[in-house]
Amino acid sequence: MLSEIFVEPFVLMADIPDLLLQTIWEGFVAGTLYALIALGFVLIFKASGVFNFAQGIMVVFAALTLVGLYANGVPAWLALIITIGVMAILAISIERVVLRPLVGQNEAILLMATIGLSLFVRGVGETLFGGETKTMITSELGLPTGITDWNVFDGRVTFQHIDIAAVVIAVLMVAGLAVFFSKTRIGRALRAVADDHQAALSVGISLHQIWAIVWFASGVVALVTGIMWGARSDVSFALEVIALKALAVLILGGFTSIPGAIVGGLIIGIGEKLFEVYWGGLLGGGTEAWFAYVLALIFLLFRPQGLFGERIIERV
Amino acid sequence: MKFRSLAIALAATAITAGGLAATAQAQEHYIPNLSYRTGPYAGGGIPFANGFGDYFTMLNERDGGIGGVPVRVEECETGYNSQKGIECYEATKGNNPLVYTPLSTGITLGIIPQTTQAKTPILSMGYGLSAAGIGETFPYTFTYPTSYWNQMSSILKYIDANGGLEGKKIGYIYLDAGYGKEPIPVLEALSEQMGFEWVGFPVAGKDMQNQGSQWLNVRKERPDWMIMWGWGAMNATAVKEAIKTRFPLDRFIGNWWAGANADLDPVGPDGKGYLSANFSGIGTDFPALKDVQKYVVDAGKSQADADKVGDVLYNRGLYNAVIIAEAIRVAQEMTGKKELTGADMKIGLENIKLDGARLEELGLAGFAGDLIGSCKDHEGGSPVFIQQWNGTEWERKTDPIEPMLEITRPLLEDAAAGYIADKPDWKGQTCS
Structure with a gap:
């Protein structure tokens, strides 16, 4: 038994190094996509303290809107622009209808409001687009398709071009958000709101405007995530539940840290793949279903603020 | 005085409504369809539900129902969620359902004890509990035409x-x-x-x-x-x-x-x-499917897109409806009754004979393998291609x-015996 845990997996890694590289790459891509989903959560949590339970369905809704518009004859790039517009309208509506009446309410009430929001958005999505699985318009958007093999260690590592594109776009998006937060007036206002609502209000920053902007930014992140995940598999309502894995990412990385979301996503993505491939068989397989949450639980026990979260100081 | 008038009015309304409900129930074959058009599995649930519903609509439009009694299919949305499926069963069990089609192994497992007690058959067509193919142990559960x-x-x-x-x-x-x-x-x-x-x-x-x-x-x-x-x-x-x-x-x-x-x-x-x-x-190259297109799809009475008629899952749902419709006919013939109960439906399902000749009469020649029901065999043992x-x-x-079958039948019998091993009050049946 000890040999199966401490020796054989490493022997296998040495015996089939291309499989190890492939596993790390697959984990890296999955981790990047988890990080993108988590990024949507972080943006909203930073600005408003709301854990947006609807982030997963926003990913599905954005992707469905895009493919739905295209299916109805709208050219791909125009459909993309209209979808961004739809996410903007959704953000403004959420701020007006859901958040504004609940200003100052307990966090639990805001969480419940986002659960209600997720049910509403799911219902609207199913009514407008139906429940069938849709195919993402990958090549129509100019995204690469196809596969490249890297022959190495007497084996091969396979790279899907869409995976490479997902990583590149995720890096660009994070860099763009970092510049936005640090260099623009709105970005600085957003950070001020995140630090202290009352102080931000006192210097004339509009909370309503900031919330609408941050929900819109989160909607755009959801759209990008939906495109990338939809291109790897398909667009269906099953994508919504994958988004729940971002909860574990947030616990690892911290609810308010963008670098934390990225590092947390990568740790979970790579960790769950390595664990399933090299140790999963000992537990009957299917460990990916719980690995992220167990890891998050361990972090909660020893570092509840996450890797990059602000240290929790309680005065007694 | 006012209270008395109100009470009389309410009583009269209740009696009238009850009478109407009873009449409505007596003039239809009521079939609840535990479908899912929403959720992660809707991509499979939608075409299946469309094929299922469209065949009965075609029978109603073309033949006026089955044996002169129209069929009413009522969908109950489960989202492929076992808990919701059981709620659907609870919501519909009082309407004299002839048969349940859960379209989910989880839901099937959840309602087998209740439907057996209520004497209402389940037709989990090719899914559900494989051991339910043993008719002596599971008198009201069928997996026709075959099992997993x-x-x-x-x-x-x-x-x-x-x-x-x-x-x-x-x-x-x-x-x-x-x-x-x-x-x-x-x-x-x-x-x-x-x-x-x-x-x-x-x-x-x-x-x-x-x-x-x-x-x-x-x-x-x-x-x-x-x-x-x-x-x-x-x-x-x-x-x-x-x-x-x-x-x-x-x-x-x-x-x-x-x-x-x-x-x-x-x-x-x-x-x-x-x-x-x-x-x-x-595909649609079957007379019965042509009738579905003519009476249902072209008439705007289907939820399916015209180009989806004949797809694999649409036809699977349609075949599910064909088995039920045929069992209703057999039950009507054997009991001499036009309006049926779940117990009558069990008789129909156990005596069903959907062989090549009968499929041809139904406009479905070559659509499926032979399905010969019996009291002992609730599974059918039909081939697949x-x-x-x-x-x-x-x-x-x-x-x-x-x-x-020579290998799987003993395994199924063992599994059926295992299912009831901890259920001392379980009521099976004896088959001659």
Whole structure:
């Protein structure tokens, strides 16, 4: 038994190094996509303290809107622009209808409001687009398709071009958000709101405007995530539940840290793949279903603020 | 005085409404359809529900129902969620339902005890509890035309006939739920008897579009063949991952829920060669389907898009309706009653005879294998055939492949005995 845990997996890694590289790459891509989903959560949590339970369905809704518009004859790039517009309208509506009446309410009430929001958005999505699985318009958007093999260690590592594109776009998006937060007036206002609502209000920053902007930014992140995940598999309502894995990412990385979301996503993505491939068989397989949450639980026990979260100081 | 008048008015209303309800129930065949048009599995649930409903609508429009009594299909949305499915059962059980079609193994397992007690049949067509095929133990549950266990035996027969099974390694990728786990006992038993090794790759429902790990394990284990018990978005994702892993698609066989147009349309030409089992016809080249198009689809009474009529899952749902309609006819003949109960329906299902001649009369010649019901055999033991994706549509690849009944029947009997072992009050039946 000890040999199966401490020796054989490493022997296998040495015996089939291309499989190890492939596993790390697959984990890296999955981790990047988890990080993108988590990024949507972080943006909203930073600005408003709301854990947006609807982030997963926003990913599905954005992707469905895009493919739905295209299916109805709208050219791909125009459909993309209209979808961004739809996410903007959704953000403004959420701020007006859901958040504004609940200003100052307990966090639990805001969480419940986002659960209600997720049910509403799911219902609207199913009514407008139906429940069938849709195919993402990958090549129509100019995204690469196809596969490249890297022959190495007497084996091969396979790279899907869409995976490479997902990583590149995720890096660009994070860099763009970092510049936005640090260099623009709105970005600085957003950070001020995140630090202290009352102080931000006192210097004339509009909370309503900031919330609408941050929900819109989160909607755009959801759209990008939906495109990338939809291109790897398909667009269906099953994508919504994958988004729940971002909860574990947030616990690892911290609810308010963008670098934390990225590092947390990568740790979970790579960790769950390595664990399933090299140790999963000992537990009957299917460990990916719980690995992220167990890891998050361990972090909660020893570092509840996450890797990059602000240290929790309680005065007694 | 006012209170007295109000009470009389309420009483009168209640009596009238009750009378109307009773009349309505007496003039229809009521069939609750526990369907799912929403949620992660809607891609499979929608075409199935459309085919199911459209056939009964066609019978109502063309023939005025069955035996002069119209059929009322009432859909109850389950979202493929067992808890919601049981709620649907509770909500509809008081309306004199003739039969339940849960379209979910989890829901089927959840309501078998209640429906058995209520004497209302379940027809879990090719899914559900395989052991329910033992009629003496499960008098009110049917898996016609076959079960997961026998389907697995037919698939293994196909593999055996295409290169042999002995000494081979079979990979089994499955939805990690009651449905996907159901055929594992027969896989274990047959692996010993037929001399092959098998390795399982469970896919959690919430990770069905995130199968990277499972296919890395496939690459590690290097199976000779892959068999899939998938559903919903899991199927297309698995085929795409198989392509990426370079697993030969003509050695990858899905079960009959992993071989629909909805599964391979998103994959397109890249999926050419992928195989799956099936037991119902493909396409619209059947007189009965022409009638469905004429009386239902063209008349705007269907929820299906016209180009989806004849798809694999549409036809599967239609075949489910055909079996029920035929059982209603048989029950009417045998009981001499026009309006039926669940207990009457059991008689119809146990005496059903949907052979080639009868299928031809129904306008469905060659649509499915023979289905001969009996008190003892609630499973049917019908053959399945293998179909292959040609890049744009499914093509029938084999003749019907008979299941290994001599092996599976004793296993089913053992499983049925195991099911009731801890249920001392369970009521089976005696068959002559």
